[in-house]
Amino acid sequence: MILTADQIRARVDADWPQILGVVEDRIALRPISAHGINGEHMRKSAEYVANKLREVGVDAKAVQARDKDGNPSAWEVIGSLEVNPNAPTVLLYAHHDVQPVPDEKEWDTAPFEATLKGDRLYGRGACDDAGGIAIHYGALRALGDQLGVNIKVFIEGEEEMGSASFIPFIEAHHDEFDSDVIIVADSGNWAPDVPSLTTSLRGNATCDVHVKVLGHPVHSGQYGGPVLDANTLASMLIAKMYDEKGELAIPGLMEGEPIGGLQRDLDEADMRAAAGVVDSFTLVGTGSLASRLWTKPSATVIGFDAHPVKDSFNVISPETTFRVSLRVAPQQDPHVAMDAMVDFFEKNAPFGAEVHVEPLEAGMGWAMNPDCEATQDALTSLKEAFGIDPVNKGEGGSIPFIPELQKIFPDAQVLVTGPEDPISNAHSPNESVSVSGLRKDVVAEALLLDKLGRA
Incomplete structure (x- = not known):
């Protein structure tokens, strides 16, 4: 029947x-x-x-x-x-x-x-x-x-x-x-x-990026100028991840279009409302909103070791660590994406600061x-x-x-x-x-x- x-x-x-x-x-x-x-x-x-x-x-x-x-x-x-x-x-x-x-x-x-x-x-x-x-x-x-x-x-x-x-x-x-x-x-x-x-x-690849400029903290008034603090250097390195259009600029990462074709793109107003995006912010990247969210890679700094503002004092931070979560295109091997991320950070060390990347987890899309x-x-x-x-x-x-x-x-x-x-x-x-x-x-x-x- x-x-x-x-x-x-x-x-x-x-x-x-x-x-x-x-x-x-x-x-x-x-x-x-x-x-x-x-x-x-x-x-x-x-x-x-x-x-x-x-x-x-x-x-x-x-x-x-x-x-x-x-x-x-x-x-x-x-x-x-x-x-x-x-x-x-x-x-x-x-x-x-x-x-x-x-x-x-x-x-x-x-x-x-x-x-x-x-x-x-x-x-x-x-x-x-x-x-x-x-x-x-x-x-x-x-x-x-x-x-x-x-x-x-x-x-x-x-x-x-x-x-x-x-x-x-x-x-x-x-x-x-x-x-x-x-x-x-x-x-x-x-x-x-x-x-x-x-x-x-999407798959995922996560790593910790260690940035070091000094062997110990020093006074910002005495050495500030020729020596940048580790937080600023780390921020410069982070900023290099994206270009002026908001496209991820890490070589070796795959991207693609929605699997099976795009039947209907996501509504930007709905997406902004759901995420609580502030009115002044322009969404970054190019292509359909669906591809940016589903099949193109994205990198997010999910952790950053920095001194709390309320307890800050005038020293140059000697070293810091930030953690990056990379969402990988569905069909890319996440270990290949991880290697690309490690290579990118270690080759783009600002002003010759010491940069070491520690790969963490990687999962296939x-x-x-x-x-x-x-x-x-x-x-x-x-x-x-x-x-x-x-x-x-x-x-x-x-x-x-x-x-x-x-x-x-x-x-x-x-x-x-x-x-x-x-x-x-x-x-x-x-x-x-x-x-x-x-x-x-x-x-x-x-x-x-x-x-x-x-x-």
Whole structure:
């Protein structure tokens, strides 16, 4: 029997209180991995997810991972459901941990109590990633015994902490991950009522740049003039990263256009408002706003060792360190980008100051295959669920485990979806998820699983 969009929609509507209840329960559980990835609160969170998956037929269990040194680490959820050994196998991914809430006073609602206001449900983790778990749960519930694909599930417990146990866990559970299609429900849509597939993610490369001009501090009145302080020299070096148009001027870095072509550029006014850009500032760089945010590299100074203003006194700073986070074009090897960054800083030392670069982490980006069958099925499913053509979009950030997963399972087709939208405020105060958008996301994934089963 071929299920229609209306049939699946009716099933999702009938089950909606239970599906939305997953999001509400997840918010109340406070699964903050920063408070201890191996803590009892994270075990309870994983057990809850495993129980919900068992409700929809998945043989799921909470398993404690071990880090690369063999120490007990994050609580993960794995599971499987086989319907036909000859059918395709789909791996469903989401994560059950959430970001902390440093100051509850910044919220308009209680962050760990699900609060419905209009079409949006507020609470920490509502969109990142309780909504992703609810999408998988709701889609499997809607299909029931008419599910035509084999299912594997991985719900991670330390995504917000960098996924340090991810590779050791895959290596220990290789068969539980082996699949034909991987659906990662940890991204979002163009708007609450406009669906999207995420087409690309930038990689990242981070380094510390050490700048030294003196062996010890000296009086600024006695030596200032011929000797510049380390902070000024570091600032001169930082300024060389960008040209007069705001284009990154580090040789050897790749850039590109949005994967699959640019269907709709981002609205500058919306972007400025979302970021809180001051009115006087002119956005830098050239090309589409989408390419500047998704597929061109960018460098950000995320840390700088300088003396606090309130305790400053008249000395020339002898040395300093600043940290640069480079977002790398999706298809460039981040280690090649790191080498380019190291070479740039060490060759551009102002006035012969000593400059030493310490490479830190590097993570590969990812680009979707826009032509594969699973992608086309996903786009069709999104259109049927939302009643409007999808608008593909990239992400400027990184999800390092996706390229790692693709590397281990190179034949798997990866799709990145999710419940977020531009006003979801993931990681920020007043995080929320669109209830109507989430419902359509559930319908879309159920339609996709049905199409994959028939294919």
